[in-house]
Amino acid sequence: MGSRSSRRRRPSGVGLTVAALLYAGFLIVLPLAALLLGVIENSGPTLRVLASSEAMGALSRTIGLTTTSLVINLVLGVLTAVVLVRDRFVGRDVLGWFTDLPLAMSPITIGLAFFVIVGRNGWLQPWLEPLDIKLVFSFPGMLLATLFVTFPFVVRETVLVLSEVGTSEEEAAATLGANPWQTFTLVTLPNILPGIAGGAALLVARALGEFGAVLVIGGAISGVTDTATTFVFHAVEERQLFAAYGMSMVLVALSVTAMSAFNAISGSLRR
Amino acid sequence: MSLPRSSKFFYSLMTCVGLAFGGTACRSKVEQDTLVLAAYTTPREVMGAFVLPQFKEAWRERSGKELEIQESYQGSGAQSRAIVEGFEADVVALSLAPDVQRLVDAKLVDTEWTQGKHEGIVTESIVVIAVRPGNPKNIHDWADLARDDVEVLTPNVRTSGGAMWNVAAIYGAAMRGHAGVAANDEGAATELLGKILANVRVMDKGARDSIVNFENGVGDAAITYENEVIVSQRDGKAIEYVVPSSTIVIENPVAVVHAYAKKHDRVELSNAFVEHLFDPKVQAAFADFGYRPVVDDAARRTFPAAKDPFTVRDLGGWDALQKQIFAPEAAYDRAMKTVTK
Amino acid sequence: MTNALSPPRTIRAIAVAWVLALVVVPVFALVLQSFAESPARFWHAVTGRAAWDALVLTFVTSAIAATVNALFGTMIAWVLVRRHLPGKRLLSALVDIPFAVPTLVTGVVLVALLGPQARIGQLLGDWGTPIVFARPGIVLAMLFISLPLVVRMVEPVLADLDPDEEDAAATLGASRWLIFRHVLLPAIVPAIIAGWLQAFARCIAEFGSIAALSGNIPGETLVASVHILGELEAGDATAAAAMSVVLLGVALALQPISRALVTRSGAHG
Numbered sequence: 001m002g003s004r005s006s007r008r009r010r011p012s013g014v015g016l017t018v019a020a021l022l023y024a025g026f027l028i029v030l031p032l033a034a035l036l037l038g039v040i041e042n043s044g045p046t047l048r049v050l051a052s053s054e055a056m057g058a059l060s061r062t063i064g065l066t067t068t069s070l071v072i073n074l075v076l077g078v079l080t081a082v083v084l085v086r087d088r089f090v091g092r093d094v095l096g097w098f099t100d101l102p103l104a105m106s107p108i109t110i111g112l113a114f115f116v117i118v119g120r121n122g123w124l125q126p127w128l129e130p131l132d133i134k135l136v137f138s139f140p141g142m143l144l145a146t147l148f149v150t151f152p153f154v155v156r157e158t159v160l161v162l163s164e165v166g167t168s169e170e171e172a173a174a175t176l177g178a179n180p181w182q183t184f185t186l187v188t189l190p191n192i193l194p195g196i197a198g199g200a201a202l203l204v205a206r207a208l209g210e211f212g213a214v215l216v217i218g219g220a221i222s223g224v225t226d227t228a229t230t231f232v233f234h235a236v237e238e239r240q241l242f243a244a245y246g247m248s249m250v251l252v253a254l255s256v257t258a259m260s261a262f263n264a265i266s267g268s269l270r271r
Numbered sequence: 272m273s274l275p276r277s278s279k280f281f282y283s284l285m286t287c288v289g290l291a292f293g294g295t296a297c298r299s300k301v302e303q304d305t306l307v308l309a310a311y312t313t314p315r316e317v318m319g320a321f322v323l324p325q326f327k328e329a330w331r332e333r334s335g336k337e338l339e340i341q342e343s344y345q346g347s348g349a350q351s352r353a354i355v356e357g358f359e360a361d362v363v364a365l366s367l368a369p370d371v372q373r374l375v376d377a378k379l380v381d382t383e384w385t386q387g388k389h390e391g392i393v394t395e396s397i398v399v400i401a402v403r404p405g406n407p408k409n410i411h412d413w414a415d416l417a418r419d420d421v422e423v424l425t426p427n428v429r430t431s432g433g434a435m436w437n438v439a440a441i442y443g444a445a446m447r448g449h450a451g452v453a454a455n456d457e458g459a460a461t462e463l464l465g466k467i468l469a470n471v472r473v474m475d476k477g478a479r480d481s482i483v484n485f486e487n488g489v490g491d492a493a494i495t496y497e498n499e500v501i502v503s504q505r506d507g508k509a510i511e512y513v514v515p516s517s518t519i520v521i522e523n524p525v526a527v528v529h530a531y532a533k534k535h536d537r538v539e540l541s542n543a544f545v546e547h548l549f550d551p552k553v554q555a556a557f558a559d560f561g562y563r564p565v566v567d568d569a570a571r572r573t574f575p576a577a578k579d580p581f582t583v584r585d586l587g588g589w590d591a592l593q594k595q596i597f598a599p600e601a602a603y604d605r606a607m608k609t610v611t612k
Numbered sequence: 613m614t615n616a617l618s619p620p621r622t623i624r625a626i627a628v629a630w631v632l633a634l635v636v637v638p639v640f641a642l643v644l645q646s647f648a649e650s651p652a653r654f655w656h657a658v659t660g661r662a663a664w665d666a667l668v669l670t671f672v673t674s675a676i677a678a679t680v681n682a683l684f685g686t687m688i689a690w691v692l693v694r695r696h697l698p699g700k701r702l703l704s705a706l707v708d709i710p711f712a713v714p715t716l717v718t719g720v721v722l723v724a725l726l727g728p729q730a731r732i733g734q735l736l737g738d739w740g741t742p743i744v745f746a747r748p749g750i751v752l753a754m755l756f757i758s759l760p761l762v763v764r765m766v767e768p769v770l771a772d773l774d775p776d777e778e779d780a781a782a783t784l785g786a787s788r789w790l791i792f793r794h795v796l797l798p799a800i801v802p803a804i805i806a807g808w809l810q811a812f813a814r815c816i817a818e819f820g821s822i823a824a825l826s827g828n829i830p831g832e833t834l835v836a837s838v839h840i841l842g843e844l845e846a847g848d849a850t851a852a853a854a855m856s857v858v859l860l861g862v863a864l865a866l867q868p869i870s871r872a873l874v875t876r877s878g879a880h881g
Contacts, residue, residue: 014691016691017685017691017695017697019684020684020687020688020690020691021691021703023684023688024684024688024706024707024759025702026710027755027756027759028707028756028759029709030709030725031663031718031721031722031725031756032709032713032721034721034724034725035717035721035724038724044755045817057781068787072403076626076627079619079623079626079628079630080630080631081625082619082623082627083619083623083624083627083628084627086619087618087619087624089624089657090748091628093632094630095627098631098635098639099631099635100569100867101635101639101864104813104817104863104864105639105817105860105863106816106817106819106836106837106840106856106859106860107817107819107820107837108819108837108838108840108841108844109642109817109837109840109856109859109860110638112642112844112852112853113638113639113641113642113856114638115356115844115849116638116641116642116645116849116853117637117638117641119356119357119358120357121356122643125641134357134359135358136357136358137353137357137358137359139641143558144634145864147634148634148635148638148705151634151635158741179680179726182855184560185632189815202708202711205711205712208714209712209713209714209715209716209717209820210714210717210840211714211715211819211820212819212820214839216641216841216844218344219343219353220343221307221341221342221343221358222341222342222343222344223341223342224307228713229716229717229820232714232716232717232720234344235346235643236720236824237312237477237479237480237483237484238315238479238878239483239486239506239815241724244720245720245724248714248720248721251714251717251718252712252713252714255712255713255714256709256712259708259711306635309695331615346845347847348845349845349846352845352846352847353845354846428827429845429846430842430845430846440727471829472745472827472829473745473827473828473833474827474829474830475828476828476842476845484745486729487723487727487728487729488727488728488729488733488734488737489727489728490744514782607830608661610831
């Protein structure tokens with residue numbers, strides 16, 4: 001009797017564990033292992049294709065979009081998060097709702113929304129045309145779409161951390177005579193950095209992998225608006241599987257590295 | 272004031288990198304022209320391997336300037352609409368004339384584009400049926416594609432020019448009485464089309480996507496351009512093709528997008544490019560890649576003949592076909608209705 | 613009412629302006645475009661044969677994927693929280709991988725693994741159960757991309773649970789199954805449902821992975837996002853916008869339910 005109840009206190013659940021591990025293994029590990037193997041087996045031709053100007057151009061555009069979005073949305077994301085948590089005004093909840101909106105939208109829908117505004121027959125065309133500003137089939141247009149897609153991540157993570165942290169330290173700083181800017185940079189910011197870093201991780205991963213929206217708004221023109229993801233898309237169409245798998249591997253590697261780095265920063269800052 | 276060695280190394284590395292980038296940036300400011308080419312999906316190889324490098328050479332000799340060509344390949348219909356929506360291409364090479372007509376209607380291409388050489392048609396081909404080596408399912412003509420045991424590939428007519436040629440070929444062959452159904456019977460032609468569409472497993476956005484899927488093992492037969500199969504064979508893929516007894520002659524147009532060429536000040540360059548496509552050497556290259564050249568005797572290979580080749584004009588022209596087949600509620604829509612259960 | 617800790621008015625203005633310009637305007641434009649011609653046009657764009665089939669297919673496959681992941685995701689969350697395994701951190705990292713993989717890559721790799729030119733794909737074809745270019749493939753892609761959503765929703769709730777309750781029930785002689793049903797499950801059900809809803813919303817919006825491996829046959833393997841792209845490429849921005857609005861509407865309608873469940877279960881959104 002005693003041994004039975006102590007066995008119950010630590011249920012074994014081996015079957016459950018095995019099932020869970022098998023599921024994760026087959027669903028996630030298998031495809032990635034296949035990708036890795038495919039790239040390693042054909043590393044020679046893969047590297048040659050990746051070194052081509054077309055591949056490098058596409059990759060540089062993706063990195064450009066990612067880093068620019070990161071910088072802009074870090075600043076504006078933190079700013080928005082502060083407003084959402086610390087400020088009170090009519091419409092604040094609506095602001096928060098709109099901030100989350102991009103997460104609910106399909107990438108194609110996002111591309112379409114911008115297309116409707118900046119396309120040749122779009123709303124803003126009467127203003128853009130005389131200024132000779134091209135937002136469709138161009139890098140700036142793709143940047144807009146990427147900014148849209150990645151905006152919620154930093155905001156949400158920062159909001160989470162900011163709400164947790166509370167205002168006691170900042171109140172203390174205020175009583176000691178610090179102005180709002182000092183309070184923010186010296187007290188608030190260090191406290192919320194872990195959240196910001198976490199948001200940055202998600203942002204970078206999302207931006208690197210963006211496909212549908214940049215396809216619609218950019219047109220994936222070789223050498224002009226091709227990104228790493230549309231490069232993979234074209235490579236599959238052109239039967240160039242080395243190029244497709246190679247660039248895929250590069251994207252996954254970049255994404256995993258960036259996410260790990262930011263998450264590590266976030267983790268070490270929390271302690 | 273001496274920096275630690277690691278810093279010195281770092282700064283000199285950065286300087287080198289900076290100079291390298293600056294150098295490349297400088298180099299690109301040397302006299303360079305740009306040409307933007309918008310094409311349908313299939314001429315990728317022939318453009319990349321021969322036509323474009325050849326033209327860059329010719330342009331360098333003619334003008335002394337380096338030429339950068341930006342290329343875009345997607346379904347002919349989609350490409351045409353992209354240009355209407357703001358994709359500023361200088362030259363278009365599309366699958367069928369209506370896709371150029373759309374640009375004329377949008378006032379981007381001059382109406383005189385058909386007055387040029389060969390009425391603006393740069394290459395020809397025929398619609399064929401790609402099959403597996405040895406033709407295991409014994410597919411020889413359109414009626415075979417309607418069989419229960421055959422899986423077919425053909426692209427989506429809304430985006431792909433090739434898809435439109437395919438449908439026109441089936442419909443035309445049926446109307447001419449060569450597809451196993453009564454001639455001039457719209458209902459029978461629609462029914463045959465419906466049966467074939469019911470066997471379609473994947474409806475791709477472009478002819479190229481379609482043939483790639485076929486190469487990857489999808490389907491028993493793919494309705495496609497003859498040149499697509501030949502390019503695929505060039506690439507070492509194991510596929511063959513069957514010429515149906517009655518099939519349509521594909522005519523691929525090319526035109527300068529005058530509105531954008533003028534805007535970019537590249538009219539001379541664009542016209543030169545279009546001219547270049549009719550050069551016998553280029554036509555021969557097209558032939559190597561499976562196209563039937565429009566310039567006589569340019570081909571270095573012989574092409575199989577169809578028993579009853581017909582053109583769009585034989586069917587009443589694209590306007591008639593649009594009304595009969597591709598308009599809403601016309602033959603294609605009616606055929607598709609019988610497909611979805 | 614602003615206090616000394618509120619951000620200055622200018623900061624608020626910047627945030628509002630940014631969200632307005634970046635988010636509100638495009639979405640507004642999308643909605644306006646969908647009604648650009650007439651309400652009848654909107655209706656037709658959404659209830660036309662191909663469109664309606666695409667919507668139904670999207671919702672059904674997403675529901676299936678969300679359900680399967682609700683089951684396995686909960687199991688994985690349980691393993692992560694309650695089991696002591698070597699390499700548990702590896703499993704945790706594995707679960708996050710779909711966030712790091714571009715969706716298009718997911719599709720391309722699945723085609724490479726299970727497509728007709730792979731041995732497995734040929735076998736599947738011979739048995740009459742193809743995955744790639746068929747509906748199971750769509751569900752498979754959705755499973756991959758939405759698994760982390762369920763796991764990360766259930767995991768913190770499981771972790772927060774007080775094991776004393778379960779120990780008490782065990783001491784009273786309850787079987788493992790009873791403990792699970794009456795102690796564990798009620799506590800985590802809100803989180804599981806919230807996870808299901810998040811997975812579902814994610815799946816209906818998915819494009820990249822499905823575009824790579826679906827057959828795009830209207831009524832068979834054409835999902836809503838690919839249909840929308842097709843409408844846009846075919847020149848019908850209004851129809852594309854209409855479908856988009858419907859998809860978005862469904863996702864937004866589920867949000868409040870999800871949020872309420874999240875607050876109830878005490879997990880993070």
